[in-house]
Amino acid sequence: METRACTKAHFDEIVEVIDRWWGGPISTFAHPIFFYELGDAALVAVEDGQMIGFLLGFIAHQPVKTGYVHLVGIHPDFRRRGVGRLLYAKFTEASERAQCVRMKxxxxxxxxxxxxxxxxxxxxxxxxxxxxxxxxxxxxxxxxLGVRN
Ligand SMILES: CC(C)(COP(=O)(O)OP(=O)(O)OC[C@H]1O[C@@H](n2cnc3c(N)ncnc32)[C@H](O)[C@@H]1OP(=O)(O)O)[C@@H](O)C(=O)NCCC(=O)NCCS
Structure with missing residues:
Protein backbone atom coordinates (compact mmCIF):
# COMPACT_ATOMS: atom_id res chain seq x y z
CA MET A 1 0.00 0.00 0.00
CA GLU A 2 1.22 3.52 -0.82
CA THR A 3 -0.17 7.03 -1.02
CA ARG A 4 -0.09 9.25 -4.09
CA ALA A 5 -1.34 12.64 -5.18
CA CYS A 6 -4.90 12.42 -6.47
CA THR A 7 -5.04 12.59 -10.28
CA LYS A 8 -8.08 13.52 -12.38
CA ALA A 9 -8.60 9.80 -13.07
CA HIS A 10 -8.60 9.14 -9.31
CA PHE A 11 -11.02 12.03 -8.73
CA ASP A 12 -13.36 10.61 -11.39
CA GLU A 13 -13.22 7.25 -9.62
CA ILE A 14 -13.90 8.85 -6.21
CA VAL A 15 -17.05 10.47 -7.59
CA GLU A 16 -18.16 7.06 -8.94
CA VAL A 17 -17.56 5.03 -5.75
CA ILE A 18 -18.18 7.48 -2.93
CA ASP A 19 -21.89 6.78 -2.35
CA ARG A 20 -21.15 3.05 -2.14
CA TRP A 21 -18.15 3.46 0.15
CA TRP A 22 -20.14 5.73 2.46
CA GLY A 23 -23.38 3.73 2.29
CA GLY A 24 -25.44 6.77 1.34
CA PRO A 25 -25.65 9.80 -0.94
CA ILE A 26 -22.62 11.97 -0.23
CA SER A 27 -21.21 12.68 -3.70
CA THR A 28 -21.90 16.43 -3.39
CA PHE A 29 -19.14 16.48 -0.76
CA ALA A 30 -16.64 15.50 -3.47
CA HIS A 31 -17.04 18.98 -4.97
CA PRO A 32 -14.56 19.63 -7.81
CA ILE A 33 -13.12 22.55 -5.83
CA PHE A 34 -11.32 19.99 -3.66
CA PHE A 35 -9.50 18.69 -6.72
CA TYR A 36 -9.07 21.70 -9.01
CA GLU A 37 -8.54 24.53 -6.51
CA LEU A 38 -7.39 22.91 -3.27
CA GLY A 39 -5.88 19.71 -4.63
CA ASP A 40 -2.45 19.93 -2.96
CA ALA A 41 -3.98 17.97 -0.08
CA ALA A 42 -5.90 15.44 -2.17
CA LEU A 43 -4.38 12.01 -1.58
CA VAL A 44 -5.23 8.45 -2.56
CA ALA A 45 -4.08 5.12 -1.15
CA VAL A 46 -3.27 2.53 -3.78
CA GLU A 47 -2.59 -1.20 -3.53
CA ASP A 48 -1.72 -3.34 -6.55
CA GLY A 49 -2.88 -0.55 -8.83
CA GLN A 50 -6.28 -0.29 -7.13
CA MET A 51 -7.49 2.83 -5.32
CA ILE A 52 -8.52 1.69 -1.84
CA GLY A 53 -8.92 5.02 -0.07
CA PHE A 54 -8.85 8.78 -0.50
CA LEU A 55 -8.50 11.96 1.56
CA LEU A 56 -9.59 15.38 0.35
CA GLY A 57 -8.21 18.14 2.56
CA PHE A 58 -6.80 21.65 2.46
CA ILE A 59 -4.81 24.10 4.55
CA ALA A 60 -7.05 26.65 6.29
CA HIS A 61 -5.51 29.95 7.43
CA GLN A 62 -7.98 31.07 10.13
CA PRO A 63 -8.27 31.28 13.09
CA VAL A 64 -4.92 29.44 13.18
CA LYS A 65 -3.16 27.60 10.38
CA THR A 66 -4.92 24.24 10.19
CA GLY A 67 -4.74 21.02 8.18
CA TYR A 68 -8.44 20.45 7.49
CA VAL A 69 -9.65 16.97 6.51
CA HIS A 70 -12.77 17.56 4.43
CA LEU A 71 -13.62 14.05 3.24
CA VAL A 72 -12.15 10.60 3.73
CA GLY A 73 -13.34 7.27 2.42
CA ILE A 74 -11.85 3.82 2.60
CA HIS A 75 -12.99 0.96 0.35
CA PRO A 76 -15.31 -1.18 2.53
CA ASP A 77 -13.25 -4.32 1.81
CA PHE A 78 -10.05 -2.63 3.02
CA ARG A 79 -11.15 -1.13 6.35
CA ARG A 80 -9.37 -1.76 9.66
CA ARG A 81 -6.10 -2.30 7.79
CA GLY A 82 -4.52 1.06 8.57
CA VAL A 83 -5.45 2.78 5.29
CA GLY A 84 -7.17 5.69 7.06
CA ARG A 85 -4.30 5.93 9.52
CA LEU A 86 -1.78 6.13 6.64
CA LEU A 87 -3.71 8.79 4.70
CA TYR A 88 -4.11 10.91 7.85
CA ALA A 89 -0.41 10.49 8.70
CA LYS A 90 0.63 11.70 5.23
CA PHE A 91 -1.68 14.71 5.35
CA THR A 92 -0.58 15.51 8.90
CA GLU A 93 3.09 15.44 7.78
CA ALA A 94 2.26 17.80 4.89
CA SER A 95 0.38 20.09 7.31
CA GLU A 96 3.38 20.14 9.68
CA ARG A 97 5.67 21.05 6.78
CA ALA A 98 3.25 23.89 6.00
CA GLN A 99 3.63 25.14 9.62
CA CYS A 100 0.09 24.25 10.68
CA VAL A 101 -0.52 24.28 14.43
CA ARG A 102 -3.46 21.90 14.43
CA MET A 103 -5.53 19.45 12.43
CA LYS A 104 -9.33 19.57 12.18
CA LEU A 145 0.58 19.82 16.25
CA GLY A 146 3.91 20.54 17.79
CA VAL A 147 4.83 23.58 15.71
CA ARG A 148 4.32 27.29 16.23
CA ASN A 149 3.60 29.92 13.60
C1 LIG B 1 -13.64 5.96 9.33
C2 LIG B 1 -12.71 5.33 8.27
C3 LIG B 1 -12.10 6.46 7.43
C4 LIG B 1 -11.60 4.56 8.99
O1 LIG B 1 -10.67 4.06 8.04
P1 LIG B 1 -9.85 2.68 8.25
O2 LIG B 1 -8.84 2.58 7.19
O3 LIG B 1 -10.80 1.55 8.37
O4 LIG B 1 -9.17 2.94 9.68
P2 LIG B 1 -7.80 2.29 10.24
O5 LIG B 1 -7.70 0.87 9.82
O6 LIG B 1 -6.66 3.19 9.88
O7 LIG B 1 -8.13 2.37 11.80
C5 LIG B 1 -7.26 2.92 12.78
C6 LIG B 1 -7.89 2.69 14.14
O8 LIG B 1 -9.11 3.43 14.26
C7 LIG B 1 -10.09 2.65 14.97
N1 LIG B 1 -11.23 2.36 14.08
C8 LIG B 1 -11.29 2.55 12.75
N2 LIG B 1 -12.53 2.23 12.27
C9 LIG B 1 -13.23 1.80 13.33
C10 LIG B 1 -14.56 1.31 13.49
N3 LIG B 1 -15.41 1.21 12.45
N4 LIG B 1 -14.98 0.96 14.72
C11 LIG B 1 -14.17 1.07 15.81
N5 LIG B 1 -12.87 1.52 15.72
C12 LIG B 1 -12.41 1.89 14.49
C13 LIG B 1 -9.38 1.39 15.42
O9 LIG B 1 -8.83 1.61 16.70
C14 LIG B 1 -8.30 1.25 14.39
O10 LIG B 1 -7.19 0.51 14.82
P3 LIG B 1 -7.25 -1.12 14.87
O11 LIG B 1 -7.93 -1.58 13.60
O12 LIG B 1 -5.81 -1.51 14.95
O13 LIG B 1 -8.06 -1.45 16.09
C15 LIG B 1 -13.49 4.31 7.35
O14 LIG B 1 -14.21 3.41 8.17
C16 LIG B 1 -14.49 4.94 6.37
O15 LIG B 1 -14.14 5.23 5.23
N6 LIG B 1 -15.75 5.10 6.80
C17 LIG B 1 -16.81 5.63 5.94
C18 LIG B 1 -16.62 7.08 5.62
C19 LIG B 1 -16.38 7.95 6.86
O16 LIG B 1 -17.04 7.83 7.88
N7 LIG B 1 -15.38 8.87 6.75
C20 LIG B 1 -14.95 9.75 7.83
C21 LIG B 1 -15.88 10.88 8.04
S1 LIG B 1 -15.15 12.22 8.95
Missing amino acids: AITTLGNEGSRSFHIATGWQEEEIDDYAGPGRRRIVFTKD
Whole structure:
Protein backbone atom coordinates (compact mmCIF):
# COMPACT_ATOMS: atom_id res chain seq x y z
CA MET A 1 0.00 0.00 0.00
CA GLU A 2 1.22 3.52 -0.82
CA THR A 3 -0.17 7.03 -1.02
CA ARG A 4 -0.09 9.25 -4.09
CA ALA A 5 -1.34 12.64 -5.18
CA CYS A 6 -4.90 12.42 -6.47
CA THR A 7 -5.04 12.59 -10.28
CA LYS A 8 -8.08 13.52 -12.38
CA ALA A 9 -8.60 9.80 -13.07
CA HIS A 10 -8.60 9.14 -9.31
CA PHE A 11 -11.02 12.03 -8.73
CA ASP A 12 -13.36 10.61 -11.39
CA GLU A 13 -13.22 7.25 -9.62
CA ILE A 14 -13.90 8.85 -6.21
CA VAL A 15 -17.05 10.47 -7.59
CA GLU A 16 -18.16 7.06 -8.94
CA VAL A 17 -17.56 5.03 -5.75
CA ILE A 18 -18.18 7.48 -2.93
CA ASP A 19 -21.89 6.78 -2.35
CA ARG A 20 -21.15 3.05 -2.14
CA TRP A 21 -18.15 3.46 0.15
CA TRP A 22 -20.14 5.73 2.46
CA GLY A 23 -23.38 3.73 2.29
CA GLY A 24 -25.44 6.77 1.34
CA PRO A 25 -25.65 9.80 -0.94
CA ILE A 26 -22.62 11.97 -0.23
CA SER A 27 -21.21 12.68 -3.70
CA THR A 28 -21.90 16.43 -3.39
CA PHE A 29 -19.14 16.48 -0.76
CA ALA A 30 -16.64 15.50 -3.47
CA HIS A 31 -17.04 18.98 -4.97
CA PRO A 32 -14.56 19.63 -7.81
CA ILE A 33 -13.12 22.55 -5.83
CA PHE A 34 -11.32 19.99 -3.66
CA PHE A 35 -9.50 18.69 -6.72
CA TYR A 36 -9.07 21.70 -9.01
CA GLU A 37 -8.54 24.53 -6.51
CA LEU A 38 -7.39 22.91 -3.27
CA GLY A 39 -5.88 19.71 -4.63
CA ASP A 40 -2.45 19.93 -2.96
CA ALA A 41 -3.98 17.97 -0.08
CA ALA A 42 -5.90 15.44 -2.17
CA LEU A 43 -4.38 12.01 -1.58
CA VAL A 44 -5.23 8.45 -2.56
CA ALA A 45 -4.08 5.12 -1.15
CA VAL A 46 -3.27 2.53 -3.78
CA GLU A 47 -2.59 -1.20 -3.53
CA ASP A 48 -1.72 -3.34 -6.55
CA GLY A 49 -2.88 -0.55 -8.83
CA GLN A 50 -6.28 -0.29 -7.13
CA MET A 51 -7.49 2.83 -5.32
CA ILE A 52 -8.52 1.69 -1.84
CA GLY A 53 -8.92 5.02 -0.07
CA PHE A 54 -8.85 8.78 -0.50
CA LEU A 55 -8.50 11.96 1.56
CA LEU A 56 -9.59 15.38 0.35
CA GLY A 57 -8.21 18.14 2.56
CA PHE A 58 -6.80 21.65 2.46
CA ILE A 59 -4.81 24.10 4.55
CA ALA A 60 -7.05 26.65 6.29
CA HIS A 61 -5.51 29.95 7.43
CA GLN A 62 -7.98 31.07 10.13
CA PRO A 63 -8.27 31.28 13.09
CA VAL A 64 -4.92 29.44 13.18
CA LYS A 65 -3.16 27.60 10.38
CA THR A 66 -4.92 24.24 10.19
CA GLY A 67 -4.74 21.02 8.18
CA TYR A 68 -8.44 20.45 7.49
CA VAL A 69 -9.65 16.97 6.51
CA HIS A 70 -12.77 17.56 4.43
CA LEU A 71 -13.62 14.05 3.24
CA VAL A 72 -12.15 10.60 3.73
CA GLY A 73 -13.34 7.27 2.42
CA ILE A 74 -11.85 3.82 2.60
CA HIS A 75 -12.99 0.96 0.35
CA PRO A 76 -15.31 -1.18 2.53
CA ASP A 77 -13.25 -4.32 1.81
CA PHE A 78 -10.05 -2.63 3.02
CA ARG A 79 -11.15 -1.13 6.35
CA ARG A 80 -9.37 -1.76 9.66
CA ARG A 81 -6.10 -2.30 7.79
CA GLY A 82 -4.52 1.06 8.57
CA VAL A 83 -5.45 2.78 5.29
CA GLY A 84 -7.17 5.69 7.06
CA ARG A 85 -4.30 5.93 9.52
CA LEU A 86 -1.78 6.13 6.64
CA LEU A 87 -3.71 8.79 4.70
CA TYR A 88 -4.11 10.91 7.85
CA ALA A 89 -0.41 10.49 8.70
CA LYS A 90 0.63 11.70 5.23
CA PHE A 91 -1.68 14.71 5.35
CA THR A 92 -0.58 15.51 8.90
CA GLU A 93 3.09 15.44 7.78
CA ALA A 94 2.26 17.80 4.89
CA SER A 95 0.38 20.09 7.31
CA GLU A 96 3.38 20.14 9.68
CA ARG A 97 5.67 21.05 6.78
CA ALA A 98 3.25 23.89 6.00
CA GLN A 99 3.63 25.14 9.62
CA CYS A 100 0.09 24.25 10.68
CA VAL A 101 -0.52 24.28 14.43
CA ARG A 102 -3.46 21.90 14.43
CA MET A 103 -5.53 19.45 12.43
CA LYS A 104 -9.33 19.57 12.18
CA ALA A 105 -12.18 17.42 10.85
CA ILE A 106 -15.92 17.18 11.47
CA THR A 107 -18.48 14.42 11.36
CA THR A 108 -22.21 13.96 11.90
CA LEU A 109 -23.69 12.41 15.02
CA GLY A 110 -24.15 8.69 14.57
CA ASN A 111 -21.02 8.15 12.47
CA GLU A 112 -19.52 5.90 15.13
CA GLY A 113 -16.86 4.49 12.78
CA SER A 114 -15.48 7.96 12.16
CA ARG A 115 -15.72 8.83 15.85
CA SER A 116 -13.89 5.68 16.95
CA PHE A 117 -11.22 6.24 14.30
CA HIS A 118 -10.50 9.82 15.40
CA ILE A 119 -10.45 8.95 19.10
CA ALA A 120 -8.17 5.96 18.48
CA THR A 121 -5.75 8.14 16.51
CA GLY A 122 -5.42 10.79 19.20
CA TRP A 123 -7.94 13.51 18.26
CA GLN A 124 -10.02 15.54 20.74
CA GLU A 125 -13.75 15.77 20.09
CA GLU A 126 -16.34 18.42 20.87
CA GLU A 127 -20.05 18.32 20.07
CA ILE A 128 -21.39 21.68 18.87
CA ASP A 129 -25.18 22.11 18.59
CA ASP A 130 -25.51 24.58 15.71
CA TYR A 131 -22.10 24.08 14.09
CA ALA A 132 -23.57 23.57 10.60
CA GLY A 133 -26.57 25.88 11.16
CA PRO A 134 -29.72 25.79 13.33
CA GLY A 135 -30.39 22.25 14.53
CA ARG A 136 -27.40 20.88 12.60
CA ARG A 137 -25.18 19.48 15.33
CA ARG A 138 -21.70 18.24 14.44
CA ILE A 139 -18.81 16.56 16.19
CA VAL A 140 -15.68 18.67 15.71
CA PHE A 141 -12.34 16.88 15.98
CA THR A 142 -9.06 18.69 16.54
CA LYS A 143 -5.50 17.59 17.09
CA ASP A 144 -2.72 19.97 18.12
CA LEU A 145 0.58 19.82 16.25
CA GLY A 146 3.91 20.54 17.79
CA VAL A 147 4.83 23.58 15.71
CA ARG A 148 4.32 27.29 16.23
CA ASN A 149 3.60 29.92 13.60
C1 LIG B 1 -13.64 5.96 9.33
C2 LIG B 1 -12.71 5.33 8.27
C3 LIG B 1 -12.10 6.46 7.43
C4 LIG B 1 -11.60 4.56 8.99
O1 LIG B 1 -10.67 4.06 8.04
P1 LIG B 1 -9.85 2.68 8.25
O2 LIG B 1 -8.84 2.58 7.19
O3 LIG B 1 -10.80 1.55 8.37
O4 LIG B 1 -9.17 2.94 9.68
P2 LIG B 1 -7.80 2.29 10.24
O5 LIG B 1 -7.70 0.87 9.82
O6 LIG B 1 -6.66 3.19 9.88
O7 LIG B 1 -8.13 2.37 11.80
C5 LIG B 1 -7.26 2.92 12.78
C6 LIG B 1 -7.89 2.69 14.14
O8 LIG B 1 -9.11 3.43 14.26
C7 LIG B 1 -10.09 2.65 14.97
N1 LIG B 1 -11.23 2.36 14.08
C8 LIG B 1 -11.29 2.55 12.75
N2 LIG B 1 -12.53 2.23 12.27
C9 LIG B 1 -13.23 1.80 13.33
C10 LIG B 1 -14.56 1.31 13.49
N3 LIG B 1 -15.41 1.21 12.45
N4 LIG B 1 -14.98 0.96 14.72
C11 LIG B 1 -14.17 1.07 15.81
N5 LIG B 1 -12.87 1.52 15.72
C12 LIG B 1 -12.41 1.89 14.49
C13 LIG B 1 -9.38 1.39 15.42
O9 LIG B 1 -8.83 1.61 16.70
C14 LIG B 1 -8.30 1.25 14.39
O10 LIG B 1 -7.19 0.51 14.82
P3 LIG B 1 -7.25 -1.12 14.87
O11 LIG B 1 -7.93 -1.58 13.60
O12 LIG B 1 -5.81 -1.51 14.95
O13 LIG B 1 -8.06 -1.45 16.09
C15 LIG B 1 -13.49 4.31 7.35
O14 LIG B 1 -14.21 3.41 8.17
C16 LIG B 1 -14.49 4.94 6.37
O15 LIG B 1 -14.14 5.23 5.23
N6 LIG B 1 -15.75 5.10 6.80
C17 LIG B 1 -16.81 5.63 5.94
C18 LIG B 1 -16.62 7.08 5.62
C19 LIG B 1 -16.38 7.95 6.86
O16 LIG B 1 -17.04 7.83 7.88
N7 LIG B 1 -15.38 8.87 6.75
C20 LIG B 1 -14.95 9.75 7.83
C21 LIG B 1 -15.88 10.88 8.04
S1 LIG B 1 -15.15 12.22 8.95
